[in-house]
Amino acid sequence: MNKKVLLLNPPGRNVYVRDYYCSKTSKSNYLFQPIDLLMLTGRLALRFEVDFIDAIADRIDEDKCFNLIDALSPEVIISLIGAVSSKEDLPFLERLKKEKRCIVVSGDVTLENTKEWLIDHPFIDAVIMDFTSEDVIYYLEGEDEVITNMVYRTKEGIKDARCLRSENEEFVLPIPKHELFNSKNYRFPFVRHKNFSTVLTDYGCPFKCSFCVMSTLGYRYRKVENVIEELKLLKKLGKKEIFFLDQTFGINKKRTIELCHRIKEERFYFGWVCYSRVDIISDELIKEMKEAGCHTIIFGVESSSEEILRKYQKGYNKTQIEKTFGLCKKYNIRTVATFILGLPEETHETAMETIEFLKKIECDFASFNIAVPRMNTPFRREAIERGFIASDLEVLDQGGSFIAMSTNHLTIAQVEELKKRAIKEFYLRPSYLWKRLKAISSFYEFKEQVYEGLVLLRCL
Ligand code: SF4
Secondary structure, eight states: OOOEEEEEEOOOSSOEEEETTEEEEOTTSOBOOOHHHHHHHHHHHHHSEEEEEETTTTTOOHHHHHHHHHHHOOSEEEEEOOTTTHHHHHHHHHHHOOTTOEEEEESGGGSSSHHHHHHHOTTOOEEESOTTSSHHHHHHTTOGGGOOSEEEEETTEEEEOOOOOOEEEEEOOOOOOGGGOOOTTOBOTTOSSSSEEEEOSEEEOSOOOTTOGGGGSOEEEEOHHHHHHHHHHHHHTTOOEEEEOOSSTTSSHHHHHHHHHHHHHTTOOOEEEEEEOTTTOOHHHHHHHHHTTEEEEEEEEEOSOHHHHHHTTOOOOHHHHHHHHHHHHHTTOEEEEEEEEOOTTOOHHHHHHHHHHHHHTTOSEEEEEEOOOOTTOHHHHHHHHTTSSOTTOOOOOTTOSSOOOOOSSOOHHHHHHHHHHHHHHHHTOHHHHHHHHHHOOSHHHHHHHHHHHHHHHHHO
């Protein structure tokens, strides 16, 4: 009999998004397929019997989840864990631990001082440091000598088997088992159809924005044909929309154009959404993306202050931001601009300038986040050195349900107030509301946008 492996998104009091070394309280109950677990399924299913429970999506409480797991009786549990919810995740995992059951975790909270973290949590057996690698298979089959990105217990003690992250390497992944991720409660505000899936065509990010954990993961990308195989499966499963979760879609222009061509050739007719950067989107690239079904791009604009953009190594300026938003408009691609308010250099003036700037670039949606000193980032190290946070601060929420630090010039309450003001000034303009209404193309979109609107109003 094959070993039984359970992939688990553990229960929580709130709707938590814990994936890809980030964790947050979902702003409006949006929740997509947890990518770490999804990416592991293809590999695991080749050797083991794989089950999946998403206790967050299916609103399963702790006791019910515990009973479900008891009935499945897996030998191995691979669970997500998050800085936002570690106070709930850890006791639950401790409860699940049995003498012959192995507990493996993946999540942001484990990225720093991992060895010490494992010493503090003796019921956890191992930590996955790259969910696209084969390490977890080697680990479960006892082939320790080839593991390159895990930290785990051995008879001799804890072994930190992390090597230097690879850069610019092509890889192939056994096709993820999307059929296991069938909760009706997955939703994402920028897709245009309820029946969507999440796909990752690469791993990490080669850019070096100092507040972002992706810059610490190295960068690898999947072969185009490997991605196409996955899209074929999704077509068979009847999916209509794809959320490409690459942190910067389009890094390698040649490869991206090849992917777009193959998507067109295969006649998938998916609509899709992705994250990208303003300095890699060109006229040629966006045209190809549009023709392959892209209808929305999410850009990290962060701030309109050139000083802040430089300080946090964004690598682009306001002129590039304006130009790319203009290009998206030309090709009728919707834009989402994400902002970070409350970085240490933020003043009332820089925040107000940012609010004016986002109206100027005429983005279709804006998302306002508060600076979070995420684990293992240069920004966190600096925040500790400068005394903005304590070095043992672990509970963090990228969703902004609480703010971890003040700035050089603003208190936490002032940052919170500026965020509310930004939401009001952007979303409550009559011209904006009219534009949004006119752009709605389906009943699903109408429902989603009304829901999002009500959630935003609740934040004010
Ligand atoms: S480009 Fe985006 S994903 Fe990459 S390091 Fe910068 S913020 Fe992170």
